[in-house]
Amino acid sequence: MQIHPTAIVSPGARLADDVAVGPYSVIGPEVTIGAGTTLGPHVVIDGKTVIGARNQIFPFACIGTPPQDVSYRNEDTGVEIGDDNIIREHVNIHRGTARGNGVTRMGNGCFIMTLVHIGHDCQIGNNVLMVSTCVLGGHVEVGDFASIGGLTAIHQFVRVGTYAFIGGHSGVRMDIPPYMLATLDPAKLYGPNLIGLRRSRFAPEAVRALKLCYRIIFRSGLNLREAIVKARGQVEQLPAVETLLSFLEFPSRRGITR
Numbered sequence: 001m002q003i004h005p006t007a008i009v010s011p012g013a014r015l016a017d018d019v020a021v022g023p024y025s026v027i028g029p030e031v032t033i034g035a036g037t038t039l040g041p042h043v044v045i046d047g048k049t050v051i052g053a054r055n056q057i058f059p060f061a062c063i064g065t066p067p068q069d070v071s072y073r074n075e076d077t078g079v080e081i082g083d084d085n086i087i088r089e090h091v092n093i094h095r096g097t098a099r100g101n102g103v104t105r106m107g108n109g110c111f112i113m114t115l116v117h118i119g120h121d122c123q124i125g126n127n128v129l130m131v132s133t134c135v136l137g138g139h140v141e142v143g144d145f146a147s148i149g150g151l152t153a154i155h156q157f158v159r160v161g162t163y164a165f166i167g168g169h170s171g172v173r174m175d176i177p178p179y180m181l182a183t184l185d186p187a188k189l190y191g192p193n194l195i196g197l198r199r200s201r202f203a204p205e206a207v208r209a210l211k212l213c214y215r216i217i218f219r220s221g222l223n224l225r226e227a228i229v230k231a232r233g234q235v236e237q238l239p240a241v242e243t244l245l246s247f248l249e250f251p252s253r254r255g256i257t258r
Helices: 194-199 204-219 224-234 239-249
Strands: 048-051 062-065 078-081 092-094 103-106 180-183 188-192
Touching: 048 062, 062 078, 078 092, 092 103, 188 194, 188 204, 194 204, 204 224, 204 239, 224 239
Parallel strands: 048 078, 062 092, 078 103
Antiparallel strands: 180 188
């Protein structure tokens, strides 16, 4: 274990043998950190925080501190972070709340750039990209492979679907459906995330089916329920199509971006 002499690591913390902790970092008593994870200088990890293997956490990141929620009364909540994530400078990830999920979660393989804020009870999937200075209010859900541009603000309780792309400097007040591209403030949809889908090697028939779904659901003038029924009847029910339609059938309390 490589712990710099100036770091403060609580005796109760559980660190794998090859964890590296940089100068002036502070690790709390309920923290667990997996093999191969490295912490740069001035990192603070507190609360009931579990961090997996091979993560890279850069200077001044702050993980597991109390949520910015006026109802929080020091309940026993925490943060769970998976493997192979990159968490850059000044990122903060707050622990959950008792009236939320109780745990703020991040999956595997995410790239979280500088100055990102992940609020309490957020649920972040795998391989998510969050560009510098984007902020997530509490209870936000972000699906696998989603990309969120810099300076973007996402309202509490919003869901961002898998493979969705949100352009920079956007204000997201309602759910962003899977596979779709959105931007502006307030955010609007501009069709499927075609570049992202092609880079991810989606089959041409899946891309065509998602484009047809977009036209039926968001450009036909039908209400959402009617449009979903029509899409189920007219579009080949490929896995990506089912993922999109299932997401739309059960929106969050915020509703769906159109």
